Amino acid sequence: MWDYTAKVKDHFLNPRNVGEVENPDGIGEIGSLACGDALRLTFRLDDSKRIEEIKFKTFGCASAIASSSALTELAKGMTLEEAGKISNQDLADFLGGLPEEKMHCSVMGKEALDAAIANYRGEPLAKEDFEIVCKCFGITDREIERVARENNLTTIDQVTDYTKAGGGCQMCHPKIEAILQSVSGKTPAEPAENRLPPGKKLSNLQKIRLIEETLEREILPPIRSDGGDLELIDIDGSKVFVALRGTCSFCPQSGFTLKHFVEAKLREFVSPEIEVEEVKS
Amino acid sequence: MKTVYMDNNATTRTAPEVVEAMAPFFSELYGNPSSMHMFGGQVGKHVAAARERVAALIGANPDEIVFTSCGTESDNAAIMGTLHSYPEKKHIVISRVEHPAVLNVAHQLQARGYRITELGVNDKGQLDLVELRTVLSADTALVSIMSANNETGVLFPLEKISAICKERGVPFHTDAVQSVGKIPIDLRRSTIDLLSLSGHKLHAPKGIGALYIRKGTKFAPFVVGGHQEGGRRGGTENVPYIVGLGKAAEFAMNNMAEENGRVRELRDRMESELMARIPNTMINGDPEQRLPNTCSLSFEYVEGESILMLLSDEGICASSGSACTSGSLQPSHVLRAMGVPFTAAHGSIRLSLSIYNTEEDIQHVIQTLPPIIERLRNISPFWQDYLDGKPLSPFLSGSDSEHHVH
Numbered sequence: 001m002w003d004y005t006a007k008v009k010d011h012f013l014n015p016r017n018v019g020e021v022e023n024p025d026g027i028g029e030i031g032s033l034a035c036g037d038a039l040r041l042t043f044r045l046d047d048s049k050r051i052e053e054i055k056f057k058t059f060g061c062a063s064a065i066a067s068s069s070a071l072t073e074l075a076k077g078m079t080l081e082e083a084g085k086i087s088n089q090d091l092a093d094f095l096g097g098l099p100e101e102k103m104h105c106s107v108m109g110k111e112a113l114d115a116a117i118a119n120y121r122g123e124p125l126a127k128e129d130f131e132i133v134c135k136c137f138g139i140t141d142r143e144i145e146r147v148a149r150e151n152n153l154t155t156i157d158q159v160t161d162y163t164k165a166g167g168g169c170q171m172c173h174p175k176i177e178a179i180l181q182s183v184s185g186k187t188p189a190e191p192a193e194n195r196l197p198p199g200k201k202l203s204n205l206q207k208i209r210l211i212e213e214t215l216e217r218e219i220l221p222p223i224r225s226d227g228g229d230l231e232l233i234d235i236d237g238s239k240v241f242v243a244l245r246g247t248c249s250f251c252p253q254s255g256f257t258l259k260h261f262v263e264a265k266l267r268e269f270v271s272p273e274i275e276v277e278e279v280k281s
Numbered sequence: 282m283k284t285v286y287m288d289n290n291a292t293t294r295t296a297p298e299v300v301e302a303m304a305p306f307f308s309e310l311y312g313n314p315s316s317m318h319m320f321g322g323q324v325g326k327h328v329a330a331a332r333e334r335v336a337a338l339i340g341a342n343p344d345e346i347v348f349t350s351c352g353t354e355s356d357n358a359a360i361m362g363t364l365h366s367y368p369e370k371k372h373i374v375i376s377r378v379e380h381p382a383v384l385n386v387a388h389q390l391q392a393r394g395y396r397i398t399e400l401g402v403n404d405k406g407q408l409d410l411v412e413l414r415t416v417l418s419a420d421t422a423l424v425s426i427m428s429a430n431n432e433t434g435v436l437f438p439l440e441k442i443s444a445i446c447k448e449r450g451v452p453f454h455t456d457a458v459q460s461v462g463k464i465p466i467d468l469r470r471s472t473i474d475l476l477s478l479s480g481h482k483l484h485a486p487k488g489i490g491a492l493y494i495r496k497g498t499k500f501a502p503f504v505v506g507g508h509q510e511g512g513r514r515g516g517t518e519n520v521p522y523i524v525g526l527g528k529a530a531e532f533a534m535n536n537m538a539e540e541n542g543r544v545r546e547l548r549d550r551m552e553s554e555l556m557a558r559i560p561n562t563m564i565n566g567d568p569e570q571r572l573p574n575t576c577s578l579s580f581e582y583v584e585g586e587s588i589l590m591l592l593s594d595e596g597i598c599a600s601s602g603s604a605c606t607s608g609s610l611q612p613s614h615v616l617r618a619m620g621v622p623f624t625a626a627h628g629s630i631r632l633s634l635s636i637y638n639t640e641e642d643i644q645h646v647i648q649t650l651p652p653i654i655e656r657l658r659n660i661s662p663f664w665q666d667y668l669d670g671k672p673l674s675p676f677l678s679g680s681d682s683e684h685h686v687h
Contacts, residue, residue, distance in 0.1 A: 012590065018660050032679030033663050034623040036584065036604040036612070040662040040676070057662035059627075061586035061605040065660060137610070138679065160610070167610035224392050227399065246396070 004062060005096035011066035016073055019055040028116030030108050035137065035164075037064050037105065041071070041112040045120075051075055051083060056112075063102035070094045071109040080117050086110060087150055088162075103162045107147055133175045135253075136168025141179055148183045156180070170222055171261050174268065193271035207270065208235050214269045219262055223248065230262065238273040240266060243280070254278075285642045288598045289482075290431050290459060290575060290633035295525070296484040302528040303486075306521035314518055315509065328518055331527025335491055338530040339457075339476065340467035347492045347510045348523050352458040352479030353382040355492040356425075358503035358514070359454040359475040360386050363423045364395075365501035370422035372396045374451075376408060376437075377618040383425050383456055384614070396420070405567040406435035406619050413442065417449045428457035428476075429464070432602055432615040432631055433566030434575025436460070443472045452498065458482055458490075462533035463540055463572050474498045480522070484635070485529035489522035536636050544634050545573035551632070551643040552576045558651040561667075563625060565602075565616060574634040577602075579616075579625035582664045583657040588630055591653045597646055602629040623678065624663075 004012075024042035031038035037060040046052035054075050056068040070091050075083045088106035092098045098106055118124075130140035147153065147162050156176050160167045166176050192210055193202050202210070215232060223230060228248035233241040242262065248254050263276040286294070312321030314328050329343070336343040349355045360373070360383065375387050377399045387397045398416045400408055408426070417424070424446050429436050439455055446453035454475035457466065461476075462483030468476065475498060480489035494500050494513065506515020533540075556562050561581040580588070585603025592599055600606065602613030604627055611617065612626040621629070632646065658664035663677060 012587070013594070015660060020662075020665075029662075029676045032675065033582070033627075033677045034679035036610075036627045038662060038676065057660060057665070059582065059661040059663055060584050061603075062590050064584075065587060164610050221392050225388050227391070227397065 002062070002099050002102070004066075004099075007094075007096040008063065008066045008098065011069040011095065012062040015056075015065055015069040017055045017069065017076075018057065020057060021053050021055050026116035026120030028112040028114070028119055030112040030115055031060075033059060036060065037108055039064070039068055039108055039112040041068070041116045043075070043116055043120075045080075050077055050079055060105065060108075061102070063098055063105040064108065066095055067091050067098070067105045067109040068112075071113060075113060080120070083113060084117055086113060088147070089151060100158070100161045103151075104164050107162055111143075133179070134163075134165035134168070134172045137164040139163050139165040141175070144176060144179050145183060148180055154180060154184060169226060171257065173222075174261070174264060191267060191269055191271050193273075202271065204235075210270045211235060211240060211266060211274075214266055218265050218269065223257070223261075228254075233279045238271060238275060240274055240276050241279045242276060244278060282596045283645075285595075285597045285638075285645050287632040287634060287638070287642070287646065288600050289635040290434075290631065291600055292481045292487060293484045293635055294637060295481075295486045296529060296532050298532060299485055299525045299528045303521040303525040306524055310520075314520065315507070324520055328520060328523050331523045331530075334527040334530040334534075335478075338466075338534055339461060339478070339493060340469045340471075341493050342496065344511065345468075345493055345496055347494060347513045348518065348526070349490045349492055349504075349514060350488060350519070351490040352380075352456070352477050352482070353490075354504070355458075355477035355479070355490045356380070356382040356454075356456050357386055358492055359477060360390075360423060360425060361503050362500040363452050363454065363475070364390070366499035367422045370420050372398070372418060372420040373422060374398045374400065374413065374416055374424045374426075376400045376402065376426050378402055378406065378430055378432075378615045379425070379427055380431055380456055380458070383427070387425075400426070402618050404620050406430060406433050406565070406615070407567055407570070408437060408442075410438070410441055410445065414445055417445070417451055421449075421451045423452050423454060425454040425456065427459070428455045428466075429460040429572050430566065430615060431459045432613055433577045433619075434459070434572035434633070435566040436464075436570045436572065438570075439473060440471060446474075447472045459572065462529070462537075463574060465537060468493065468495070475500075480526045480529060483529050483533050485526045486522060489519060489526045491526065540636055541573045544636060544638065547638060547640065547643050548574055548576050548632075548634050551646055552578070554643075554647045555650060558647070559654050565619065565621060565629060576632045576634075578630055578632075579621060580628040580630070580654050581624045582661050582667060583628045583654060584661075585627055585629055587657055588628070588650075588653060591656070592630075592649065595645070595649045595653075597649060599633075600631050602631070603627040 021042040021044050025045045026043050028041040040057045043051050043054040054072045056072055058065050058068040074086055088110040091106040091109050130142040133141045144165055153159055156166055156173055159165055159176050166173055227246050229245035231243045231245055233243050244254055258276050266274040310324050312324045314325035332343045332346050336346050391397045400412055426442055443453050452474045455473055456477045458479040461478040474495045476493040478491050481487040502513050504514050563579050565577040565579055585601030586605035589601050602616045604610050604612050607613050616626050
């Protein structure tokens with residue numbers, strides 16, 4: 001049972017500015033029905049370019065509806081510059097706080113406002129430049145980085161609470177961790193091979209053991225929890241040969257998983273030169 | 282404001298006669314049934330009487346009943362107790378729509394090297410029995426498939442499943458937590474090997490359950506300790522709660538006809554009224570093969586948590602399969618397994634009745650829910666779009682990155 005503040009309940013039960021502005025100056029649409037949260041924001045400016053009318057339509061939970069209502073109340077009367085500075089934390093503060101797991105509703109509000117302003121200015125939201133990190137919810141690296149920075153997030157759980165990224169299959173957790181570390185200025189852990197004194201190399205036996213350990217500890221648990229499995233077939237220098245088993249053997253994402261998860265993890269923990277290849281048997 | 286409790290699949294009210302039956306076992310008859318003295322020993326006969334009543338409810342022999350702390354423990358014990366009895370076998374078959382007390386046990390076992398097959402369901406929530414036949418092997422230690430689904434109420438064909446397992450010599454366990462007390466079960470006419478039940482789903486208190494183990498079934502104890510329950514489940518017997526479960530079993534037997542008569546009729550009428558008054562509504566699950574008390578509906582273009590909160594404000598208690606209420610960020614695994622369309626997956630509501638529900642209760646729901654859906658549809662962007670006949674867009678389906686895939 002969510003612990004909602006009186007203000008959240010009020011903005012859910014009596015939302016302000018529900019509707020769609022006729023002949024709007026700006027429209028922003030964020031989220032989707034499939035995703036479980038969606039917001040359509042429309043506004044019209046007055047002669048001095050201040051937001052005269054702003055309305056919302058939201059598909060989502062009490063937090064989503066309340067956040068949208070709060071957004072319209074805050075933005076009304078502002079210039080676009082002022083409105084663009086409203087942060088998701090401002091929305092949450094206005095409502096007296098949101099449960100951590102619902103912070104992504106406030107982020108959706110802010111993104112819809114950004115989208116509407118960009119729409120008014122004729123700027124496309126250039127998503128092609130950015131990489132989708134979380135495939136389950138379609139969240140880009142830029143979005144994670146921005147929300148993490150603006151809200152001082154330090155853990156993967158927080159990123160999930162604020163953006164939903166990592167809340168599905170969890171395959172993107174290593175990438176989220178890497179983004180968090182770059183935001184906090186920390187350097188990521190070195191792979192084992194790079195931590196050796198200069199001139200030293202990992203012996204074949206050491207490399208095999210490290211690869212097996214990394215598989216057991218980091219790679220196999222999430223793969224197995226989805227019904228898949230990997231069998232280590234052979235190791236030749238920096239080439240690691242694996243066979244796909246279980247649900248992996250017929251999964252269309254298996255190529256992606258091998259490169260972006262299995263290989264990435266082995267490069268992170270063992271050696272940056274590792275290449276993973278599939279053996280079909 | 283009167284509470285209209287429509288969430289009986291989540292938990293039920295402890296029947297007043299059950300509370301009354303339990304009371305003396307706290308203050309006067311508080312002895313340990315295993316004690317040598319008369320004071321303790323006399324309690325033993327009340328435990329035995331309760332065991333007989335639970336056995337009678339499901340057509341079992343009293344020594345086939347093991348009392349546990351809850352349905353989850355019964356499920357854990359059934360699975361682990363069977364696996365430990367066949368340590369060389371590493372394959373388990375379950376369905377995709379099992380309760381987490383079975384599903385998560387299976388996932389944990391998978392991480393420890395067991396091979397799990399999760400049988401899928403069709404859009405009505407039913408299994409493909411040909412698939413079951415195909416996946417069984419000499420390596421299969423156990424098949425665990427629930428009797429009735431907690432979210433949709435769909436009933437699985439237990440006797441057919443059981444027959445297939447018997448033919449292949451594979452033990453069959455069923456999580457019958459939702460069906461015991463609601464529909465008749467007769468294990469004398471069955472080949473089911475293990476069955477879990479839970480007290481708080483049949484008007485006994487929370488914190489008591491039972492595991493049926495057919496005579497001759499291999500079972501390694503899960504909760505190990507003293508020799509209680511014939512050495513099958515250690516721990517001093519929870520006497521007051523066992524007595525309560527026994528009384529609740531009797532209560533269930535006495536009310537079985539009404540549950541399948543009057544309560545079924547209330548559910549049917551409430552459901553058809555709601556379907557008639559609210560457009561774009563669908564029933565989740567096989568409407569023919571399901572529990573008499575469960576009604577799972579999906580309303581297109583609105584979201585479950587907001588429906589529940591507005592219902593709660595009117596005193597109506599229900600639950601939902603939406604992402605916001607599931608504890609994860611995805612809608613319920615049951616609705617996903619059934620392939621419920623994305624326009625409806627987040628807008629699901631479950632109403633589950635009991636013997637205590639009345640005509641006034643369903644009238645309150647029939648009057649209250651349609652305006653709630655209308656109100657939320659007026660706030661949702663998708664309803665007006667649908668009425669205007671707007672085509673499928675990424676805003677609807679999430680098929681591009683800007684609008685988030687799912």
